[in-house]
């Protein structure tokens with residue numbers, strides 16, 4: 598059964614700045630899925646495990662984080678911290694007997710580029726395949 | 733100094749499966765330092781209990797609070813601020829805190845969320861300055 602997943606993306610200001618310029622028009626033209634809701638944060642290192650879990654409580658079927666490359670984070674270690682928290686959420690989902698693939702971390706360079714859209718499509722396809730959230 | 737770690741989630745969910753109003757109670761003492769049971773961890777646990785119960789087809793009101801310490805009477809009295817709002821307390825303090833609350837409040841359901849894994853003291857400041865491991869009293873449990 599196909600369904601339209603509710604996907605939440607948390608991205609750092611720097612990685613998504615150009616992608617979101619002009620109200621995200623260019624992003625749409627590149628095929629960014631409409632069902633991916635983007636929340637921009639000053640730095641992904643600011644994201645808490647609880648913030649990602651709250652997204653699931655709020656009805657998300659999948660959650661992912663896009664931050665700077667590990668060796669080129671604007672805030673030095675911000676995206677590495679985010680990756681650790683994403684890993685903690687994966688472990689927690691596993692403990693709840695829920696597919697850990699529902700949460701993922703991407704490290705992407707700044708600017709409007711196809712990988713930003715590819716990541717969204719990859720998550721979208723992945724969650725379509727896994728199915729709706731059990732929560 | 734006490735070190736602890738969270739119990740497996742399935743174990744915690746089993747303890748609270750029939751509860752309807754759950755207070756996840758953090759301790760701002762030792763377990764905050766070892767990142768096992770402070771306010772941040774209690775917030776995460778609260779979220780996981782809500783998700784776990786929902787997945788198991790149960791509903792409960794889960795909220796979080798914290799005490800300065802759970803091993804001191806003067807701080808434990810602060811639980812009164814949530815009077816009537818819970819039918820169970822899930823404590824993220826070490827075993828000392830959980831048992832102290834359970835002793836002081838026999839009418840309350842108090843459940844432990846952590847396994848206490850280690851405790852140790854340094855007998856004197858001098859040994860600390862010299863970092864003499866032999867002078868450290870260690871209890872491993």
Ligand code: SF4
Pocket residue numbers: 734759760761762763800801802803804825826827828829830
């Ligand atoms: S209750 Fe346990 S963890 Fe909390 S301050 Fe007392 S000894 Fe430390």
